[in-house]
Amino acid sequence: MNGRAAVGLGLLVFVLALAVRLAHVAEYRSEVGLDVSRIAQSDNHVFAEWARQIAAGDVLCRNQPHAWHFWTRQVAPDAQWVDWYGGERTYHQAPLYPYFLAAVFRSFGDDRTAVAIVQAVLGALTCLLTFVLGRRVAGPRVGVVAGLLLALCSPYFFYDVFLLRDGPIALLVVVAALAAERVLRLGRRRDWLGLGAALGLFTLMKETGPALLVLAIGLAAWRHRAALRRAALPAGLLVLGFLVVAAPAYARNVAVGAPTFRLSTRGPEVFIAGNAAGQDGRSWDPPIDLTRRILTETGFSLPGAMIESIETHRSAPTGYLALLWEKTRAFFSGEEIPNNVNYDQFRAHLSTLRIGFVTVTFLGPACLLGLFLGLRRRERLAAPYLLFLALSASVIALYVLGRFRIQVLPLMALFSAVAIDDVARRLRRAPMAALPPLLAFGALLWVAWPKPSVFTAENKHAAFMMMHVVTDDLERARRFRDAHRAAIGDLDLEAIDPDQRRFLAALDAAFERYEEAHEHRGAERMLRLGRAYADYVEATGGFLQGLMRERAFECLDEARRLDRGLAGPDYETGRVLMASHDLDGAVLSFVRELGFAPEHPGAHRGIGLIMYGLERRDASVRHLEMAIRGGEDDAALLATSALVRGSPSMIDKSVPLVGGEMLRVYAPELAIERARAARAAAGPSEVEVLLRVGLALYAAGRGLEDREALLEGRAVFEGLIEAQPGRAAEWERLASVIDDTLAALHLSPR
Numbered sequence: 001m002n003g004r005a006a007v008g009l010g011l012l013v014f015v016l017a018l019a020v021r022l023a024h025v026a027e028y029r030s031e032v033g034l035d036v037s038r039i040a041q042s043d044n045h046v047f048a049e050w051a052r053q054i055a056a057g058d059v060l061c062r063n064q065p066h067a068w069h070f071w072t073r074q075v076a077p078d079a080q081w082v083d084w085y086g087g088e089r090t091y092h093q094a095p096l097y098p099y100f101l102a103a104v105f106r107s108f109g110d111d112r113t114a115v116a117i118v119q120a121v122l123g124a125l126t127c128l129l130t131f132v133l134g135r136r137v138a139g140p141r142v143g144v145v146a147g148l149l150l151a152l153c154s155p156y157f158f159y160d161v162f163l164l165r166d167g168p169i170a171l172l173v174v175v176a177a178l179a180a181e182r183v184l185r186l187g188r189r190r191d192w193l194g195l196g197a198a199l200g201l202f203t204l205m206k207e208t209g210p211a212l213l214v215l216a217i218g219l220a221a222w223r224h225r226a227a228l229r230r231a232a233l234p235a236g237l238l239v240l241g242f243l244v245v246a247a248p249a250y251a252r253n254v255a256v257g258a259p260t261f262r263l264s265t266r267g268p269e270v271f272i273a274g275n276a277a278g279q280d281g282r283s284w285d286p287p288i289d290l291t292r293r294i295l296t297e298t299g300f301s302l303p304g305a306m307i308e309s310i311e312t313h314r315s316a317p318t319g320y321l322a323l324l325w326e327k328t329r330a331f332f333s334g335e336e337i338p339n340n341v342n343y344d345q346f347r348a349h350l351s352t353l354r355i356g357f358v359t360v361t362f363l364g365p366a367c368l369l370g371l372f373l374g375l376r377r378r379e380r381l382a383a384p385y386l387l388f389l390a391l392s393a394s395v396i397a398l399y400v401l402g403r404f405r406i407q408v409l410p411l412m413a414l415f416s417a418v419a420i421d422d423v424a425r426r427l428r429r430a431p432m433a434a435l436p437p438l439l440a441f442g443a444l445l446w447v448a449w450p451k452p453s454v455f456t457a458e459n460k461h462a463a464f465m466m467m468h469v470v471t472d473d474l475e476r477a478r479r480f481r482d483a484h485r486a487a488i489g490d491l492d493l494e495a496i497d498p499d500q501r502r503f504l505a506a507l508d509a510a511f512e513r514y515e516e517a518h519e520h521r522g523a524e525r526m527l528r529l530g531r532a533y534a535d536y537v538e539a540t541g542g543f544l545q546g547l548m549r550e551r552a553f554e555c556l557d558e559a560r561r562l563d564r565g566l567a568g569p570d571y572e573t574g575r576v577l578m579a580s581h582d583l584d585g586a587v588l589s590f591v592r593e594l595g596f597a598p599e600h601p602g603a604h605r606g607i608g609l610i611m612y613g614l615e616r617r618d619a620s621v622r623h624l625e626m627a628i629r630g631g632e633d634d635a636a637l638l639a640t641s642a643l644v645r646g647s648p649s650m651i652d653k654s655v656p657l658v659g660g661e662m663l664r665v666y667a668p669e670l671a672i673e674r675a676r677a678a679r680a681a682a683g684p685s686e687v688e689v690l691l692r693v694g695l696a697l698y699a700a701g702r703g704l705e706d707r708e709a710l711l712e713g714r715a716v717f718e719g720l721i722e723a724q725p726g727r728a729a730e731w732e733r734l735a736s737v738i739d740d741t742l743a744a745l746h747l748s749p750r
Helices: 003-032 043-055 070-075 078-085 096-108 112-138 140-151 154-161 166-185 189-205 209-223 228-256 268-275 288-298 302-311 318-331 343-347 351-355 360-377 382-398 404-429 431-448 460-470 474-488 498-517 522-539 542-562 569-579 583-596 601-613 617-629 635-645 668-681 687-704 707-723 725-744
Strands: 654-656 662-664
Touching: 003 112, 003 140, 003 154, 003 351, 043 096, 070 078, 070 288, 070 542, 096 112, 096 166, 096 189, 112 140, 112 154, 112 166, 112 360, 112 382, 112 404, 140 404, 154 166, 154 343, 154 351, 154 404, 166 189, 166 209, 166 382, 166 404, 189 209, 189 228, 209 228, 209 382, 268 288, 268 302, 268 318, 268 382, 288 302, 318 382, 343 351, 343 460, 360 382, 360 404, 360 431, 382 404, 404 431, 460 474, 460 498, 460 522, 460 542, 474 498, 498 522, 522 542, 522 569, 542 569, 569 583, 569 601, 583 601, 601 617, 601 635, 617 635, 617 654, 617 662, 635 668, 635 687, 668 687, 668 707, 687 707, 687 725, 707 725
Parallel strands: none
Antiparallel strands: 654 662
């Protein structure tokens, strides 16, 4: 192929890649428009704040921002993390990406679309360089196929619209691969210097760069293994090129008093989350207590954390190997594991992510096949082989998977192209010779095939509705709310799962409260927003619940600041803390609210339920009764009250109510009435509520020798056997206790 044809093909790859990426940017802006950088718990937010600070003039990052997440503050106070980091001026992560963002902000303004367009151009450039790399190491057909695969790889260009560094890291991976290829092919002094510089640039973008430098020095030693003294020059050139690029960051550290060679605070906690016993190694969910212990004992040492994490598998030594195997399998599978953003969620909305039909479902198996079939050309493919194996091993061994395999997608595309080229050659020469690799690919594809997306036509709008609520973009939240209502409008709500029906109703009620809050101003608006976010905290779970919790606290704190005498913020804070299982904090908040409104039914409800859970039955009765008399009538409240007031152990108890009235606690008739009301209001998955209903009906029914109440209690436990078969033995035992009671009282169960 002549030079003009190569330029034409390269231009084709670049133009196609850029067109798809710009279409994605445009569609994202018009159809979704979510500003993830406004979510404080995301890496997007940290990079945005960091870049704005640099763009504003703090070039040395003397006021280095750090990420304070839910989990970090559960592990240790902020001051402890700063001490572990080596001081507050240590770069939070490798610094090149925030400097890149700052340059975009300075050039085009603080505009997410401008960043997305620039990143789209860099992504298209990565596709072009992948074409160049493929052409050099395996011929023009491999180059074209590799470039086109990457151009149409939606999990890759998906990240262009976010403030995340993974796409630019992939660009530097290809640059490093091209530099390594020149070293292996030509081996000139300037080539070694260039490889060192490429690795220095990579180090400024990704923390694993120094390990690659060590491997490159090992490569120099291997190339000159017959006379190791001759390896000193290329090794020196590697280090020189590396330092020329990386030295400014080290000089900055010296200037601001940060540890000289530390370019990131990340490491020990990531290894723990990805490799300790009990972790799946795929998603980000740090084990809080274990992380605290290991980081404290090792002093935030990466080698120490690695040893301690692996030792957690001591009772089952093969468990760590099994974990690595599962991570390796997941690395080449088609499942896109959410980390900061959820590919499947966005793909359900954006046609460009479906037009980009190439995913890891194809690239993973094809890459594995290409790694095997390419061994015949291993000398030419040596640079991609070495870099792919090193980077893949670092992700699998050190990290949770999440989005971190994005950096190797260009190399996955390259080896996939090698497989396609090899199979095509076999088909031309002898079609039957292509059968074994095709069968192998089919088997690998079957293993890699992902589970169906959880996002359906009926539910896909709700997630974005809530994410826009988190970022307080009312107009876009309304749009997705309307789309959500339209999507479920044709559903027979009475026919769907009662818990799902209850969840949909809770979402509707929370949104209406959120929407109504915007009709107010000042402290009242912030209080009402906090109340709406508290509704979402109670209705949701997982990471989304954490985001809603954070927004609730922000709004309620602002309401207090604007009006110190405002009633309500403490109650809403208590609701949030109670839903988040911070019971001590919840009680304190409810008590503070009672200082404003002594008869506040919601605050009494919260304290009553918490006191019951702490087995302080006497203390719970008064608050439960005050809540019911104030108008509270939910299933959990009624079931708890029924259990306490129907228990014969409370027969001699009495508690004072407001106004000095004494309440006799034991009231079995009332307990049965409330238990029946709670049973009617409870959903089938509200196991704790139904357990209390069944126990209340048993206790009160036994005291009154009420056959019907006892049978109703038995029916509750029979229903729980079906709803929660994992605890069937427990429910069967309780049902048999009622049978024994019926027999002892000579009451027929029929």
